[in-house]
Amino acid sequence: MSVTDKLASRIPGLADRVDRSDVVAVVKLHGVLTPSPSPLARGAINLAAVESALTRAFDHDRLKAVALLINSPGGAPTQSGLVAERIRQLADRKGVPVLAFAEDVAASGGYWLACAADEIFAHRTSMVGSIGVISGGFGFSGLLERFGVERRLHTAGANKSRLDPFSPEKPEDVEWLGKMHSQLHELFVSWVRERRGDRLSGSEDLFSGDVWLGQKALELGLVDGIGNLREVLEDRYPGAEISIAEPKRPLLAKLGLSAPAAASAMLDAVSQRAVWSRFGL
Template sequence: MDTMQDMTAPERNGAPTPAGWERATLEKLAFAALNEQRAARRWKVALRLLWLALLAAVVWLVYRDVAPATAASTPHTALIEVRGEISSESEASAQSLVASLRSAFEDPGAQAVVLLINSPGGSPVQAGIVNDEILRLKALHNKPVYAVVEETCASAAYYIAVAADNIYVDKASLVGSIGVLMDGFGFTELMQKVGVERRLLTAGENKGFLDPFSAMSEAQRAHAQGMLDDIHQQFIATVQKGRGERLQPTPETFSGLVWSGQRAVALGLADDLGSLDQVARDVVKAEDIVDYTQRENVAQRLARRFGAGVGESAMRVLRSGALDLR
């Protein structure tokens, strides 16, 4: 009896039997695993919601400021800024400038369009698109266009400026650079000295003729120079058409040199000295200036630079399954 009492005493005192201890341990493990699964699920849901919120915030910020300028009810001067490099990836892209131009020309209150230019140039293709659109819109809406140069109006920027009816500069502005360039580096001799072999496979004997690690033949050099000459002649023809009889060319006019604003007026590359306010007041006769320039805000720049990666990650999250809110 004493032995039986000793064996059953733990049960009477509430301590688990060997079988009860195993069951309790299994229950603890099961609850721990369940809690871990719930925590992982909550983190997964939170991460998905965070990505969705981030995507929504970026979309809202991007499209918040893209609405065109509201048509003014009173006469005004329409302003469009051409700043920085002219390229498809910059704010001074053809797409952005053309959209700004159309908004300005279509506003009945705009008495004239003024291009405020401060650019070293860029893509001749982008500049050509803008030049063509200015000429088309001028003829369609019968509104004058004036270019006002601040610091610099060179190369592709001048390509755009010659579409204007008149070009105004500061006496110290830099104007011109009517030329075309193609730059790069050649490392063939350096590679030979350090014992590096270039292994470039092409289909077509001239496919890699601009490769900086391969030698350029005279025929290839002549071909590249021919392309530059063609584009240069297009540039010259555009300048001659835009400036007409006002242009006083010299042997150096189309050599790629730049001139001060004062000298540019003497050469017929520009018409007179003037600032934005002065042109709006004395030429357009509408001192009120309304800016139609389409600009990227911070969110748009982030979206352009990182949007592809964010969008891909967000879509991956969305494709991973429906949101689980349990």
């Protein structure tokens, strides 16, 4: 029971004047999925950052539903799984439906999050899907040779230095990475099939890593409808109070600072920007 409800129950006549409308809680999940968010980046999603917002959202006494407002190009698969599992845990405990709304993009890990919902909606211009796995990096071995720098790397364990960016790439390392990608892809596909079930079409391209606009995503069964948060909630829950819960923001974002605090923070921001840029955003 909320503080307002407790007061209302104790003061005669007040209960009749207190707003008893239903509540739909909205959680904003905006940014790249990463375990270590940058203070300069364009938002980040991980379990530590969204836990308090999710808990608040599901804690309303008159809760009718929880809406996830998703704008994410993906990122770390583990954080995708952890956040999605927490959403399902809270939803099952509370016994309320969860609706997901894709904004600009709900792709890769962003779509993994959307699948935690019972229903998914997209705008006709939203980019949805990208059910696949990707990783990238740089190779600096030639750069070291050019400047006469000798790389000294000492390990115990034959595979400890796999994919070291300062050493020449080895075919066996690439093969190992490919197997890891395949295993993660299988887990992603399994999660989507579990959550979407027979709503999915039989298209061969469904799990190719491709991305589609809202209407095509609807035809493929990746989403359940075309619409935005306000219109869908007003239709489903007329008169309900909309309560927005936002995850914690990095300190520099709260202060409105845009200058780099450190070189590492700037690199993190550039890395996350590159993830957005794959979708032209």
